[in-house]
Amino acid sequence: MLLRRPRRTVMSDTPRPRPSIGALQPQLVQWRRHLHRFPELGFQEQATSRFIAQKLASWGIDVQTGVAKTGVVATIAGRGDGPVVAVRADMDALPILEGNRVEYASENTGIMHACGHDGHVAIALGTARWLAEHRDALPATVKILFQPAEEGPGGAKPMIEAGALASPDVAAIVGLHLWNNMPLGQVGVKGGPSFANAAKFKATILGRGGHGAIPQQTVDAVVVGAQVVNALQTIVARNVDPFEPAVVTVGKFQSGTNFNVIAQSAYLEGTVRCFSPELETRLPERIEQVIAGICQAHGASYEFEYDRHYPVLMNDPAVAELVRSVAEEFLGRGRVRPETTLGGEDMAFFLQKVPGCYFFLGSANPERGLDKPHHHPCFDFDETALGLGVELFVRCLERFWERSMAE
Incomplete structure (x- = not known):
């Protein structure tokens, strides 16, 4: 009997902005497709930054460029002195060769917007455009942060260090992630941890090379490395509480030079994700123990590096509740649910400095084939989500102002 995975259906009655x-x-679609055609990697978003800055300036918005190399900060002054709220959008792409056959496919070979950041920029631009058109009615100032290098090595922390949250000081911040793990027209939001701690490890297995026909003279780094990869999978399966989310993934394995040569060395790279501070300390220790033990058993040695990248993203409970109420009011209660992921996000650094919320906006439409996972070479999303994103941001700002004036 063939079991079919249930199809995620998109509600045809999704509310309109x-x-x-x-x-x-x-225009949102046009901007997004332009950005998709010309993607750039982290801290290399020169053309992207120029495109953003030109649009903002044409709408009479104050623009600061070159923030943390390629970041852009837009300040839209309101008529009142209420709390300043920021909107954040990341703008970098990934080193992926695009597989989509669309008119807006990437023209920068080997680089692709495979995570929706082109959509994030388009939504933020649309929010800026709408605010500029209604600036005379804005009771407070809004800052919009276009951040580089979310995919790595991280642009949020450098933007903070460059003063992106100051002059004027930001009181709260919101952001969203288009999410192909949810159908179009749904929102995922919760207070507390929503994205995991993200770390990267590197390991070099040092063996002894030689002739493929005389293995007894060697220490085969491919064999040792393969056993390391397999053994690392047991850490989460056998060393972590089944109720505690964690991931150990080896994403890169390089070794060997020829079919009849036993490799001298093997190189591994991987990522570790978790929510628990205790696991954040224990997992790197356990990974190195596994590598050391296997290498010792085979007469190999190793080199090991472990880098902590992004902390756990913690949504402020009050701001998350505000976003939840706004989303339910706009989309309907049945379209809003709690959501977490073991993905990492350097929006976490902004949320360490000011209260805020980073939420998910469903963008998948399986009926149109727009439901490939993030970082897939054929990733794409339903662009109807762009207008929904602008509406949600504007409603969040309006609710912030309502509450600040009521206090």
Whole structure:
């Protein structure tokens, strides 16, 4: 019997944005597709930054460029002195060869927007455009942060160090991630941990090379490395509480030079994700123990590096509740649910400095084939989500102002 995975259906009655935001939809799509055609890697987003800055300046918005190399900060002054709220959008792409056959496919070979950051920029631009058109009615100032290098090595912390949250000081921050793990028109949001701690490890297995026909004279780094990869999978399966989320993934394995040569060395890279501070300390120790033990058993040696990248992303409970209430009011209660992922996000650094919320906006439409996972070479999403994103951001800002004036 063939078991089929249930299809995620997109609700055809997804609410529409207000007319003034709905009118921006063609431009949102145009901006997103332009950015998708010309993707750039972290801290190399020169053309992307120019595109963003030119749009903002044409709308009469104050623009600061070159923030943390390629970041852009837009400041839209309101008529009142209420708390300043920031909106954040990441803008870098990934080193992936695009597999999509679309007119807006990447023209930069080997680089692709495979995680939705092009959509994030388009949504932030649309929010800026709408705010600029209604600036006379804004009760407070809004800052929009276009951040480089989220995929690595991380642009949030350098932007903070460059003063992105100051002058004027930001009181709260919101951001969203288009999410192909949820159907179009749904929102995932919760207070507390939402994205995991993210770390990277590197290991070099040092064996003894030789002739493929005389293995007894060698220590085969391929064999040792393969056993290391397999053994690392047991850490989560056998050393971590089954109720505690954790991931140990080897994403890179390089070794060997020819079919009849036993490799002298093997090189591994991987990532570790968890929410627990205790695991954050224990997992790197256990990984090195596994590598050391296997190498010792085979007469090999090793080199090991472990780098902690992003902390756990912690949503402020009050701001998350605000976002949840806004999303339910706009989309309906049945379309809003708690959501977490073991993915990492350097939005976490902004949330360490000011209260805020980073939420998920469903963007998958399986009926149109727009449901490939993030970082897939054929990743794409339903662009209807762009207008929904602008509406959600604007409603969040309006709710912030309502609450600040009521206090």
